[in-house]
Amino acid sequence: MDVPVPINVEEEKNQVVVSINPKIYPLEVIYSAAYVFLDKFYTIIDGDPETEIIVKLKAKEPTSREDLEKAAFEFQNELVNYSVYVVQAARNKDIRKAIVEAALGTNLQAEDEYEGNDNEEDVDFIEDPEGIAEPWTPEKAEGLDLPEELKEDIKEESKIKESEENKKEE
Amino acid sequence: MNDDVVVNENRVELTINSDLYPEEVIDKAIEEYSEVCEVEDRKNEQIHKVILKPKQVVDSKEDLEIIGYEFMNYLLYLIKNKVL
Numbered sequence: 003m004d005v006p007v008p009i010n011v012e013e014e015k016n017q018v019v020v021s022i023n024p025k026i027y028p029l030e031v032i033y034s035a036a037y038v039f040l041d042k043f044y045t046i047i048d049g050d051p052e053t054e055i056i057v058k059l060k061a062k063e064p065t066s067r068e069d070l071e072k073a074a075f076e077f078q079n080e081l082v083n084y085s086v087y088v089v090q091a092a093r094n095k096d097i098r099k100a101i102v103e104a105a106l107g108t109n110l111q112a113e114d115e116y117e118g119n120d121n122e123e124d125v126d127f128i129e130d131p132e133g134i135a136e137p138w139t140p141e142k143a144e145g146l147d148l149p150e151e152l153k154e155d156i157k158e159e160s161k162i163k164e165s166e167e168n169k170k171e172e
Numbered sequence: 173m174n175d176d177v178v179v180n181e182n183r184v185e186l187t188i189n190s191d192l193y194p195e196e197v198i199d200k201a202i203e204e205y206s207e208v209c210e211v212e213d214r215k216n217e218q219i220h221k222v223i224l225k226p227k228q229v230v231d232s233k234e235d236l237e238i239i240g241y242e243f244m245n246y247l248l249y250l251i252k253n254k255v256l
Contacts (some may be wrong), residue, residue, distance in 0.1 A: 013190075029192070033248065033251050033252060034252070036248055037248055037249075038253045039247065040248060041247050043240035044242070044244060045244065045245060046176045046177070046241075046244050046247055047189075047192045047193070047248075048176060048192065049189075049192070051191050051192060055192070058176070060241065131235055139219060
């Protein structure tokens with residue numbers, strides 16, 4: 003079987019021509035690989051999408067034969083690179099879809115809960131049997147084992163209150 | 173393989189296969205280049221012959237050739253970025 007030469011360096015034209023079998027590398031993969039070379043090469047895609055696709059890479063700057071050849075091999079590597087990407091993307095399609103759906107589903111559920119809390123009458127307040135949420139008063143401290151300094155402060159505070167109340171009564 | 177980019181006097185002629193470059197991409201690129209070039213598009217089956225004649229005078233054959241090659245690169249840019 004004759005195997006066609008996939009790389010043909012045309013040094014006088016400062017370009018390299020790469021032949022690709024479209025049955026091995028689909029057009030999408032060829033576009034992606036060629037796109038990588040846009041900044042250093044002028045890229046032309048030609049040929050027949052059924053039998054043989056020809057990619058012409060013409061260097062923007064004068065380039066040696068070796069570098070043109072190297073560019074062609076790098077192009078072949080990019081073809082493999084994007085083929086792997088396409089295969090992996092196809093394999094992970096269902097997982098990716100499930101993750102996105104789960105993320106969107108959680109978001110929708112959170113939105114529903116948020117909308118449900120708009121009506122304040124529906125809100126259940128948290129029970130507080132220990133009275134933790136109520137403000138602290140010196141009377142509540144009675145009977146508790148408090149430091150001596152705090153007990154004195156409370157006594158003074160209650161004395162001041164009593165004297166104020168007496169004055170008011172007078 | 174025919175030459176895809178040919179400079180002829182003060183214009184550059186491009187041969188584009190619409191089996192490889194989508195029609196809408198070619199149309200979009202022609203629309204964009206119409207601002208700086210007089211553009212003629214002759215279509216024969218799947219082959220487009222696009223002729224670009226810069227509105228500003230371009231004397232150098234190399235510069236005309238670069239305009240043609242940049243058009244081809246722009247087609248690929250449009251395909252990849254889907255800015256249609």
